[in-house]
Amino acid sequence: MxxxxxxxxxxxxxxxxxxxxxxxxxxxxxxxxxxxxxxxxxxxxxxxxxxxxxxxxxxxxxxxxxxxxxxxxxxxxxxxxxxxxxxRGKFFAGFRTTSRCEGLHSVVTRYVGLQYDLTSFVEHFQRCVAHLRFKEFNADYESTCGVPIMQTCIELLERFVAEVYTHEIFLLFMSFLSRAGSMRVLNIENNNDCSKYIVCKHGRPDFLWTVEFCQEEIIMCSCLRMESFGIPCERIVKVLVDKDICVIPPSLVLDRWTKTVKSALNDASGFTRDAVVISRQSDLMKFSKQLAAVAAKVP
Structure with missing residues (x-):
């Protein structure tokens, strides 16, 4: 309390x-x-x-x-x-439990223990932090290098999402993209600068949602999933496809889910964290250690 x-x-x-x-x-x-x-x-x-x-x-x-x-x-x-x-409509980034915090505790306990003195604790905790940063760099590397295989017939929209979102968010968005095919637009109401789409799920006309599309490309769905998760829902995707829009409007793209979100994270000296370079450096260092171990055994 x-x-x-x-x-x-x-x-x-x-x-x-x-x-x-x-x-x-x-x-x-x-x-x-x-x-x-x-x-x-x-x-x-x-x-x-x-x-x-x-x-x-x-x-x-x-x-x-x-x-x-x-x-x-x-x-x-x-x-x-x-x-x-x-x-609904409150942003929680998809979290419903404290598992993220408990998972972090689990990782930390692998490196530190009650038997450590202060010096040992700091040393092992730094190893834990280095491990977490290395995993983050690898995730960044996977997002920036390589293009996922397109899996739907909405290839232009899917390719745009693959180029903008990180790998993890792209995989999450794919579930919404695939479910968009089961959505139907029952009615369209045009009112000045905005259009109101009445959308339902195929075979379930009793469940209705309203998607509002304005000329400024401000799109809102009555499910409020965009506001809750930060990712366009399948009904918004259905409206985008219906209007033959091949990109996600900027109002529906959160910077935190994009590949370029870290490009503006510069320190006072102007240094920019380059996940690709750091990941390659880490891999090369690991390979160099293995090579040195083999070379040391050669008489």
Whole structure:
């Protein structure tokens, strides 16, 4: 609670989200009903409108008779911190759990231990940092070198995405690009400088989304996935294809997901981190050590 209050005071514009994994674990331990845990998770992650979420929550509580359960009532009071229906449109970069932090802890524990003194700790911690930086440089190298194989018939748009996004984000975007083929445009409403597209999934006309496209190439979807993840959803991609647009508009490209985001990271001396050069240097150093070890054995 103290950390939560401190974050609220210092980062007043930040939205605090509870870890999904811990919520599932707490639901299991407090209710002790696997069926409830399954349905609770479905409601928590479901992309519902707020009225639909409230209705499903009431049905869930009545089904399991949990009206007087303190933990359940407390969770409903904090629904704005975990329910997708309430946190849609808030940017979390796709994170729903604290696994990133726990994963980093796991990496650090491989290098440092309780038995180390201060000097040994600093030495081994520096090795850990060097390892993480090396992995980062390798990831940058993979993104900047090589072109992925085009896998869809929307090749121009796919190729543009491959050139702009990093390798990891490109693979993530491909799932949206492939699902765009299952979307249908039911209706188009033209209003002054903006067009409103009513989009549904093939075979599911009861699920509708609205995509607004303005002449300034400002595109918004009612699912708010772009605002939440920073990547255009399949409905926005469907509209781009429908309008025969072969690039992602700048308003839909976050700098943090692009290959060139680090090009502006210069220090006071003007030095620019070149991931390609550093990765090659690391590989050459490793090869040189292996070569030296072999050469040393030659009489």
């Amino acid at each position: 103290a950390i939560r209050n401190a974050i609220r005071d210092v980062f007043s514009e930040v939205r605090h989200r509870l870890c999904d994994w811990h919520l599932i674990r707490n639901a299991t331990s407090n209710v002790e009903n696997p069926s409830f845990t399954f349905k609770f998770r479905k409601i928590m992650l479901g992309d519902y409108e707020i009225p639909v979420f409230k209705r499903k929550w009431v049905q869930l509580i009545e089904e399991f008779g949990l009206e007087d359960k303190p933990w359940v009532n407390n969770m409903y009071e904090e629904k704005h911190m975990w329910a997708t229906a309430y946190i």
